[in-house]
Amino acid sequence: MIYPRVALIGLGLIASSMAHAMRAGGLTGEIVGYARSAETRAVARELFCDRVCDTAAEAVRDADLVVLAVPVGAMGEIAAEIGPHLKPGATVTDVGSVKQAVVDAVAPHMPAAVHFIPGHPLAGTEYSGPRSGFATLFQNRWWLLTPSAGTDPEALARLRSLLEAMGANVEDMDVAHHDLVLAVVSHVPHAIAYTMVGVADHMRRVSQQEVIKYSASGFRDFTRIAASDPVMWRDVFLTNKEAVLDILGRFAEELFVLQRAIRMGDGEHLHAYFTRTRAIRRGIIEAGQDTAAPDFGRSAPPAKEG
Amino acid sequence: MIYPRVALIGLGLIASSMAHAMRAGGLTGEIVGYARSAETRAVARELFCDRVCDTAAEAVRDADLVVLAVPVGAMGEIAAEIGPHLKPGATVTDVGSVKQAVVDAVAPHMPAAVHFIPGHPLAGTEYSGPRSGFATLFQNRWWLLTPSAGTDPEALARLRSLLEAMGANVEDMDVAHHDLVLAVVSHVPHAIAYTMVGVADHMRRVSQQEVIKYSASGFRDFTRIAASDPVMWRDVFLTNKEAVLDILGRFAEELFVLQRAIRMGDGEHLHAYFTRTRAIRRGIIEAGQDTAAPDFGRSAPPAKEG
Numbered sequence: 001m002i003y004p005r006v007a008l009i010g011l012g013l014i015a016s017s018m019a020h021a022m023r024a025g026g027l028t029g030e031i032v033g034y035a036r037s038a039e040t041r042a043v044a045r046e047l048f049c050d051r052v053c054d055t056a057a058e059a060v061r062d063a064d065l066v067v068l069a070v071p072v073g074a075m076g077e078i079a080a081e082i083g084p085h086l087k088p089g090a091t092v093t094d095v096g097s098v099k100q101a102v103v104d105a106v107a108p109h110m111p112a113a114v115h116f117i118p119g120h121p122l123a124g125t126e127y128s129g130p131r132s133g134f135a136t137l138f139q140n141r142w143w144l145l146t147p148s149a150g151t152d153p154e155a156l157a158r159l160r161s162l163l164e165a166m167g168a169n170v171e172d173m174d175v176a177h178h179d180l181v182l183a184v185v186s187h188v189p190h191a192i193a194y195t196m197v198g199v200a201d202h203m204r205r206v207s208q209q210e211v212i213k214y215s216a217s218g219f220r221d222f223t224r225i226a227a228s229d230p231v232m233w234r235d236v237f238l239t240n241k242e243a244v245l246d247i248l249g250r251f252a253e254e255l256f257v258l259q260r261a262i263r264m265g266d267g268e269h270l271h272a273y274f275t276r277t278r279a280i281r282r283g284i285i286e287a288g289q290d291t292a293a294p295d296f297g298r299s300a301p302p303a304k305e306g
Numbered sequence: 307m308i309y310p311r312v313a314l315i316g317l318g319l320i321a322s323s324m325a326h327a328m329r330a331g332g333l334t335g336e337i338v339g340y341a342r343s344a345e346t347r348a349v350a351r352e353l354f355c356d357r358v359c360d361t362a363a364e365a366v367r368d369a370d371l372v373v374l375a376v377p378v379g380a381m382g383e384i385a386a387e388i389g390p391h392l393k394p395g396a397t398v399t400d401v402g403s404v405k406q407a408v409v410d411a412v413a414p415h416m417p418a419a420v421h422f423i424p425g426h427p428l429a430g431t432e433y434s435g436p437r438s439g440f441a442t443l444f445q446n447r448w449w450l451l452t453p454s455a456g457t458d459p460e461a462l463a464r465l466r467s468l469l470e471a472m473g474a475n476v477e478d479m480d481v482a483h484h485d486l487v488l489a490v491v492s493h494v495p496h497a498i499a500y501t502m503v504g505v506a507d508h509m510r511r512v513s514q515q516e517v518i519k520y521s522a523s524g525f526r527d528f529t530r531i532a533a534s535d536p537v538m539w540r541d542v543f544l545t546n547k548e549a550v551l552d553i554l555g556r557f558a559e560e561l562f563v564l565q566r567a568i569r570m571g572d573g574e575h576l577h578a579y580f581t582r583t584r585a586i587r588r589g590i591i592e593a594g595q596d597t598a599a600p601d602f603g604r605s606a607p608p609a610k611e612g
Binding site: 073122126142177180181182184185186188189190191192193194195196197198199200201202203205206208210211212213214215218219221222223224225226227228230231233234235237238241244245247248250251252254255256258259261262263265267270271273274275276277278280281282283 | 379428432448483486487488490491492494495496497498499500501502503504505506507508509511512514516517518519520521524525527528529530531532533534536537539540541543544547550551553554556557558560561562564565567568569571573576577579580581582583584586587588589
């Protein structure tokens with residue numbers, strides 16, 4: 001048992017998966033939960049919480065670990081509410097996709113005797129809510145932590161051991177660098193996928209039925225990305241604005257160069273460009289993040305996702 | 307046996323998969339092949355062709371079905387070469403991802419006694435070449451045919467029965483409409499994926515190693531798309547220029563609206579936009595083109611791809 005009592009604030013995909021994983025591994029004695037919606041609380045009570053409270057302040061009382069698993073935009077308000085009720089020596093972490101904004105919103109409300117260690121599991125599915133969790137979600141996925149210079153090494157080691165016991169590969173990263181890396185590998189790809197799905201939705205001459213019917217040809221991966229939780233993604237773009245706009249600007253430039261090559265019929269440019277991208281793909285397969293199976297791994301064991 | 311003799315011109319992923327599938331189903335008596343590269347011809351001779359010829363003209367002699375499986379940009383030259391050597395009554399089809407350009411390039415070289423029926427299997431992997439084929443590639447995938455008003459119904463029915471015997475779902479479609487639909491569901495998503503991979507490649511502050519390491523978060527699907535055959539995709543963009551530029555223009559507009567909402571911090575706009583895209587995703591799952599499994603179907607049986 002790593003933490004005798006864990007409080008989950010917010011009871012969606014990540015929190016419910018943590019509950020299932022902690023229970024499966026015998027990693028905690030008691031799981032206490034809180035969510036804003038009464039319906040969510042009822043589901044959590046039935047499926048994965050030992051106890052569910054009507055307020056966040058009540059839920060964190062005497063908890064050894066508090067996990068903030070609400071949308072990034074809601075972190076500050078929750079932190080202000082629970083701050084005075086945290087047990088001295090407790091660890092507080094979060095699972096937000098953006099880290100600087102969470103640090104700015106949460107840290108001011110943390111008492112000196114509490115260890116605040118921001119975190120971000122690179123795991124997820126296109127489903128959300130308290131019924132969507134499952135114990136193996138974090139198996140072999142990255143879980144990034146962004147401790148500061150003053151973070152207590154023992155508290156960090158203990159949190160790390162919990163995450164590793166749930167199957168995650170834990171890495172420390174600088175807060176600002178986290179937000180830039182995630183803008184490149186996750187936030188901007190999501191913005192682009194949402195946009196392409198939006199374009200298809202607006203076409204008059206191509207019916208939505210046709211788009212859906214023939215979606216296997218590349219488009220399907222975009223819809224998969226674009227089906228994620230709208231509130232979570234709204235908050236990601238509002239709170240990681242600077243890095244996202246930087247990368248989006250570069251993307252637009254790059255796209256215009258490609259568009260111009262298509263318009264000019266510059267086959268040499270296109271061929272050279274498309275050849276370069278294969279190297280990155282090869283690197284991903286070699287890094288073991290994906291499979292080389294000809295069906296793109298869809299028949300292979302679950303690979304990393306998020 | 308549907309065609310006593312089939313000639314495959316071009317021996318890459320699609321042609322080699324057809325050979326494996328036709329052999330597995332006993333759908334033809336003899337498979338004759340031709341490819342420009344001597345190395346490819348040697349592999350085909352060893353793996354899936356009964357006979358391999360040194361010229362396309364020789365390969366099509368007495369063939370009942372000729373499949374043009376070369377990049378779209380090479381179709382015209384091949385058609386000119388084989389035209390005079392085609393058997394009267396033979397059917398010629400192709401597997402190009404663009405149809406108007408193929409019709410323009412090939413039709414003028416077809417003798418009156420030959421049935422030319424353009425086609426496009428929506429199937430593929432990120433691999434290419436004569437070693438990449440497998441018999442089940444077309445199982446439960448779409449194979450679009452674009453016959454004209456004058457196409458012989460018997461020849462069309464015979465070709466359709468071959469494709470269905472290889473496991474494909476065959477649909478007829480108008481040539482121009484095909485090119486627009488494919489621009490939306492395949493060509494532009496590929497252009498975008500290539501571009502995003504290019505952006506990541508150029509970043510200085512985010513190492514390529516980091517991009518690869520954390521690619522699971524959305525970016526991986528882009529690299530998967532962007533790893534396809536460079537020659538094939540160069541030709542797609544050169545030959546479906548009009549539809550691709552139309553859709554790319556709409557995409558850029560749409561992206562700028564999203565970018566502006568992010569810059570302005572317009573959370574309401576973002577939330578409403580991200581909510582709409584979920585409906586298309588639900589439609590795709592309901593249409594049976596994908597799975598609702600929480601691991602995105604990566605552990606489920608192969609789904610449609612292309």
